[in-house]
Amino acid sequence: MNRRTKIAAVAAALLMTAGAAGSAVASGDGASGNREAAALTGSAKLYRPAGDDITMSFDAHLAKDVPPSEATGTFSFSHYKGEFAAAADVKVDCLVTGGKVAVVTGVITRGEGLLAPAVGKRVGISVHDTGKGRDRLGYSWMASNNPLKDEVPKCTSAAPFERTKEGTGDLRVLPWEFEYPTE
Template identity: 35%
Template structure:
């Protein structure tokens, strides 16, 4: 075989190898983009227990929260915030003592995530008869996504009432619940017993160009 033919074959082989490498790199980049969504979200429904209370009540949180950065203009922040979000939160609490289920619903206004974790807040818009007077109040929630369940969920949730967000007061009366700001919530301290949550983490984004 002539040297010219050998050089041509070598060049073709090198070109083919480069094409394969570029294709593989592009595929890997695409996979990474798919694995790292542009916007954060928290979805799912689960029952959980309180580690410091032993009762037969059934407590459930359902989340459908999605980040919508810079979508809620505020005084002093006309472009909104990187933590702006939309969606719904539903709370269900069956009282074994009273044999009744109380429910409430809220509109999500803030969401921030880290790997496997999220905090979100929602303003309550509806409460069932006999439920707590929470309409118009912002409540905080936290989620830990423990990954795919293997017989027992490793997920956890937390929330901003029931004694974890109090104003100590001045000794003249019982401590009061402290106001909850956007995206404020305690650590996810309550173990999930049924169901689960999915946290899609995404870093907070800078303001859009020109804003």
């Protein structure tokens, strides 16, 4: 076998090994065996024709074999328009997904502007991952228009009634495949 053929064969073997390792990591079948059961990730802006700048970002995860109330991660949201300013960082305390819909709740850890007094309050957001780049969102404070007024139980939010602004991002929902007990 000539030198070029040997180099090509070794390179191909290395690429195949790296691809197999990458597939194992992506599927969550790592050494720990604790693959991800559900997730909500990504960010997008809400569609508002009046010029409001509203952004939602998610990094929420649920490990296999734990209840939704043991989800981990964070999410954040902000709303700016003229003098109006409100933003919050949230620590996830529950995540449940079904198909391409997710509901995530958490407790506000940092509030800015009108949300500064909201630290310690629980809020919830729902997401419908349409797969078309125009996802939908809902939020627990939609009825009162004020997260400070609503008491929200874990894993509770309004239906995803708002649309995301075209071209501003893509939210991704990893569906939870609930395993029913057999006994």
